Amino acid sequence: MNAGKNRDKNLEAFKILVVDDAADSREVIQAHLAEEGYLVRTCASVEQALQILSHAAFDVIITDLRMPKTSGLELVRHVRQNLDDVEIMMITGYPSIEGAVEAVKTGAEHYLAKPFTDTELLSAVRAIIEKLLRKRLAAGAQSAASDYGIIGESRAMQNVFKLIGKAGDSNANVHISGESGTGKELVARAVHYAGARRSAPFVSVNCTAIPESLIESELFGHVKGAFTGAGDTRTGFFQIADGGTLFLDEIGDASLAMQGKLLRAIQEKTIYKVGSSRPTHVNTRLICATNKNLLQLIGKGLFREDLYYRINVIDIPVPPLRERGQDLLLLVSHFHAKFAKELGRPVPFFSDDALRQMMAYHWPGNVRELENTVQKMVLVAEGQKIELADLPATMKFCATPAKRLDRSLAEFESEYVRDVLASVSGNKTKAAAILKIDRKTLRDKLK
Ligand SMILES: Nc1ncnc2c1ncn2[C@@H]1O[C@H](COP(=O)(O)OP(=O)(O)OP(=O)(O)O)[C@@H](O)[C@H]1O
Ligand SMILES: [Mg+2]
Incomplete structure (x- = not known):
């Protein structure tokens, strides 16, 4: 299996179900979320959603409130009663305080009013995913000692x-x-x-x-x-x-x-x-x-x-780490807690960006490499959070979470050059070697 394919698999680890009777709205949401790397499935009614949910698991459900046959609230009720560990976001074309209040009371913790911009949609979904990540990390820390010390729920x-x-x-x-x-x-x-x-x-x-x-x-x-x-x-x-x-x-x-x-x-x-x-x-x-x-x-x-x-x-x-999906997060939190305990002091945790990047990496050395990486990061961590820039250089270029197709070649090049430079802590000789250009060309490009 090639690394690229595994990478995509990890990025797509978050599954989202979109329920909306309006086809154009479904398509727009699907397109934006898929572009971000989420795995998206859509359907047009609560009935269809229930059928899909009976045999497939999702991390996030985005549902319209008003639909011809059955209201989105029914779906929220069903999910809250029957499924754990799913976040629900309600969307509606008729924003009203009552609608929002009722949605939240029923158990939809997130609410987005139509019309919304792409950015509003994406940042709402991102916030939900981050909340999920945090919840799962906390759960992972608790169950760390389970199953003979082998961490994993995949x-x-x-x-x-x-x-x-x-x-x-x-x-x-x-x-x-x-x-x-x-x-x-x-x-x-x-x-x-x-x-x-x-x-x-x-x-x-x-x-x-x-x-x-x-x-x-x-x-x-x-x-x-x-x-x-x-x-x-x-x-x-x-x-x-x-x-x-x-x-x-x-x-x-x-x-x-x-x-x-x-x-x-x-x-x-x-x-x-x-x-x-x-x-x-x-x-x-x-x-x-x-x-x-x-x-x-x-x-x-x-x-x-x-x-x-x-x-x-x-x-x-025993499957390689790259086939264990979100187990990676559980392992990160387990090793982080372990090394913090060994050091006898609290140490900063990974930022969401850093975690995302770690999920995209293909981990040729598997759990041992992950354990070593976490240990190294924890030992040298100084800031409030372990940021993207603190990760080992090998890990920085492996992901393209959202391919942006709206930049000029010059913009892209300039961003790439800066990324490479950051990965070698600003060392121009090393950066030039990676880019296969001489130092003078690098200096010119940086200008
Ligand atoms: N699921 C897991 N949960 C917690 N720790 C793990 C897990 N898998 C591996 N580790 C840790 O990762 C390290 C490597 O594991 P282990 O030595 O069992 O791997 P291995 O497959 O025998 O490796 P090798 O092929 O190099 O012999 C150990 O420190 C182990 O405790
Ligand atoms: Mg061994």
Whole structure:
């Protein structure tokens, strides 16, 4: 998937339903909101809206008050009684105090009188979205400790939680796949603590960290004098994790020799200490994780197919951050609270602009990169708020929230040049290098 596409997906994370019986008014509103990057759906009556709402979720509903069959107030009532976490804005062509009062009493917290300008519409919607963001951030901070310390409410993460529950209940071996920094180790621990094995040890081993010559002894242990340097009898990881879980991280990097040894131990549920012919029965559950594509490795002869099927009984794919929509906001607020607590002092929060930009970024390093970014921002923050300009340079040019198509080339160039300069804290040499022009040309352009 390319970054551009993901970017758009994030920007469109806010969904708006527009209900208005007048087609021209519907179209105008839709056009403006869509241009801002919102995902907009329209319909012409309360009946249609109820039907859409029965199977689709929206962040904001904008409804006309007066419509031929059923009044917009009915829709407001329905939403307030049946749906959480939705903001409603009432619009009407007959502005009256009573209409506004009644709308607000019924539960529409926002009110816009027709005729309104594009700017009025957009700033009203922006205010609503900002209110939603703040509400969700507050909720995220509260539920931060839920679900084994794994933050996330997106559909993609709900699926992960479901699989964790399923895996926790069983003794089957689990394979966790996902890009670097997506939280695979966190998921592995969650599977262990979600099940009956939680009171036995969780042993975490990185397959790349064991030298080839020590694999057998590390995994299965050795008896005293088994080889030079084996001064004492030693228990291996399989046995330490007996009754619990052995987490084999980076399984895709295990050598073929190690894979063979693992396969035998899994099949026979029995291990032999190096230097001993006495079998030891072990009841160890395996959880393996990798950011590599094991099927591809199998194709290249680098991973054993028989081992793959043994470890992959339950597969938990962990989605990248860019597919988790507004989880990003929950994570930002979680990490912000965590680092503020560690510092022991209140620290400024991100401005709405900065948050918006963070949502538009594609996060190649996933949750780990987000965590590091938040930490860095919190540490160096000085102002009232962490602003757009405080974000790392890589993050500044990734979004085009609203493509403005009303500027001349010269205006556009001048704005771009200034943005680049700001991203490198005014360093003209660096800015010129990014723009691939010399410093003198840059100076001229700035004039
Ligand atoms: N959903 C989440 N909620 C809170 N913290 C998270 C979440 N996902 C990841 N983290 C944090 O992000 C960091 C990276 O997570 P983790 O080490 O589990 O990722 P990983 O997939 O194992 O990465 P790698 O592929 O590099 O081994 C950790 O500090 C972890 O606590
Ligand atoms: Mg890991």
